[in-house]
Amino acid sequence: MSAWQAIKKVLTLRCHESSRILSEASDGELSFIDKLALRGHLLVCGPCRKYQKQLRKLRSLIENAMKSLESEESLFKSRLSDDVKAKMQAIIDSHNS
Amino acid sequence: MDEKEKPDATPSDPSQWVDRHSDALFGYAMLQLGNQEEAQERLQETFLAALQARSTFRGESSERTWLMGILKHKIIDQFRRRKRDSSLAGSEEGELAMKNIFSDKGYWKHEHKRNWADHLDSQAEYAEFLLALELCLAKLPDRMSKAFSLREIQDLKADRICEILGISATNLWTLLHRARALLRDCLDRNWFGQQKQGQQK
Structure with missing residues (x-):
């Protein structure tokens, strides 16, 4: 990216680009230009600040939900029928003899 | 590390697996696969794979965590198989x-x-x-x-x-x-x- 392109990106970032940079930020390190452009955009854009917050919350909600999977009762509403469960256990038992 | 093996570690009991874990494991698979039949198949594969690998369960992690680890691999295998379709x-x-x-x-x-x-x-x-x-x-x-x-x-x-x-x-x-x-x-x-x-x- 040339210096001019970089300056232009910092000054003219739109929400669709800013949201992409926000997404990339949650998977790794941003380039200096992207960081700068994003920071500038977030200063003036409420909807993108909201998006940033909601992405963080989505991640921590999933993290919390997954943690509780390890030990507790199932939090999921999708369940197998008793019939399917019985068949599944029967298959396990037949392989276990 | 064999010396880590605890003499009183509870062995995993396959006759209890469905009762204890199927709701959580099935739900976890459904969340990612969005398809009942596929989720059920991956779960069945998980239990059978666990049966074969039972000697690797040392009671250091919970039985749930151990089974979940196997299920994750089964889901990944399905994602891999399908990569050409999409x-x-x-x-x-x-x-x-x-x-x-x-x-x-x-x-x-x-x-x-x-x-x-x-x-x-x-x-x-x-x-x-x-x-x-x-x-x-x-x-x-x-x-x-x-x-x-x-x-x-x-x-x-x-x-x-x-x-x-x-x-x-x-x-x-x-x-x-x-x-x-x-x-x-x-x-x-x-x-x-x-x-x-x-x-x-």
């Missing part, structure tokens, strides 16, 4: 879906005013959240939902996900960006929306 058509589908999110000029089309909690108070609220997430994930184009599952639910690193799905890093960033924007929109309408009804304008 060709470029998926990316057009994704582009089209994004037209509901951003205007032609690149601004957000809809306002999202609701405040989301980052932590929920009860198991029941988490159950509601997971159900909404499952429904919203199932609405995404195939590869998008796989990329999101592997990144956010299985917490894998980007290069591993690229290898599993057979895509480039740039592809992955695009898939994740779109998945997040679409999921946020869907959740805001279908989950948090219902929950905070009292606060609507």
Whole structure:
């Protein structure tokens, strides 16, 4: 990216680009230009600040939900029928003899 | 490390597996696969694989964690097998879906005013959240939902996900960006929306 392109990106970032940079930020390190452009955009854009917050919350909600999977009762509403469960256990038992 | 083996470690009891773990494991598979039959098949495979690998269970992690680890691999194997089916058509589908999110000029089309909690108070609220997430994930184009599952639910690193799905890093960033924007929109309408009804304008 040339210096001019970089300056232009910092000054003219739109929400669709800013949201992409926000997404990339949650998977790794941003380039200096992207960081700068994003920071500038977030200063003036409420909807993108909201998006940033909601992405963080989505991640921590999933993290919390997954943690509780390890030990507790199932939090999921999708369940197998008793019939399917019985068949599944029967298959396990037949392989276990 | 054999010396770590505890003499009193409880051996895993396969006759209890379905009773103890099938709800959690099936739910976990459904969240990522969005398909009952496939989730059921992966679960059955998990139990049979666990049976064969029973000697590797040392009681250092919980039985649930151990089984969950096997199930994760079965889900990844399915994602790998399917990579040829989901060709470029998926990316057009994704582009089209994004037209509901951003205007032609690149601004957000809809306002999202609701405040989301980052932590929920009860198991029941988490159950509601997971159900909404499952429904919203199932609405995404195939590869998008796989990329999101592997990144956010299985917490894998980007290069591993690229290898599993057979895509480039740039592809992955695009898939994740779109998945997040679409999921946020869907959740805001279908989950948090219902929950905070009292606060609507």
